[in-house]
Amino acid sequence: MAFSLALLGASTYEAPAGSYDLLATEILTSSQSSITFSSLGDYAADYQHLQIRMSSRDTKSDTSANFLLRINGVTTSSYAHHRLYANGGSSLSSYASTSTSAIIAGVTASANAPSNEFGTTVIDVLDFASTSKTTTTRSLSGVLAGNTYVVLGSGLYNSTDAVASVTILGEHSNSFVTGSRFSLYGIRKAA
């Protein structure tokens, strides 16, 4: 049942035209070692959170690989991540690590995966414009290849700097191949 505050004499809330907006997309037409969404400060006034949706395949000589996420191009800071994952064994596994260069953000299909197979991932970057919170991410990622994984992850960029850029890059310098797609979305702030 629709509930109208106007009937009670209160002002009505007008939702913004878009609550979830497409900001940028990169679809690779040749192999590329990294993809950077930059000038994110331009979105700080309108958006609370960012989401990255990607389907990817890289050049690693395997069926799947990890990929990384770097904030503001920083390679001298403190990153951390935790993941809960399954690979088809009977029990789950967990993993945690720290790094000075990037978060391990998810899994991608790789060169030895079946043709046309791409890994899929959704990453949320929460409160990206905040200067009072460290930056946290969460992700769900999967690949159905020779090495089959589903990964539920969280990441930390241990800095209160606002997020001005996000770079996605292959682990161990692997490149993403043609057809890989990376899309950035903004989730609007409340009015």
Added chain:
Amino acid sequence: MTVYDPPVATYIPLQTITLGSAASSVTFADIPQTYRDLVIVMDASASGTAGGRMFPNNDTASTYNTIRMYGDGSSAVSSTITNTYGYIGDVFTSKTPIIIQLFDYSATDKHKSWLYRMNSSANYVMAGASRWPSTDAITSLVFTLNSGTYSSGTTFSLYGIEA
């Protein structure tokens, strides 16, 4: 890279189906090809505990792959499924929300993969990924169960996401 200025409003509601009576099958037909990804939000319950299935283009012949992980409070399990159906999580007699992220459904150069999250407060929580090994664009989605029916009141909502 294409930067959209102004940004493009997306996550567009395309259709919601609310079951007025129990049904063994639900179909989104004639899905527009103007989006890149689809999101399906299900607020489901079933006549008994059953495996939820999704068939792009009603393909019941191809071999699908699934990886899943779930925990019920006493054990945490990982398993794979290789069969002629696309798995989306289990559905119970109690409320079972499922959210499916279906990537590149309109692309003709990729196999179709989806991520899903299933929650049942009375049973377990699950996350998984599934793949339909076809480069065909998806024009319809058929939802079934391995046994029984979706209960009256179950909702299926379909959203389109541009990229």
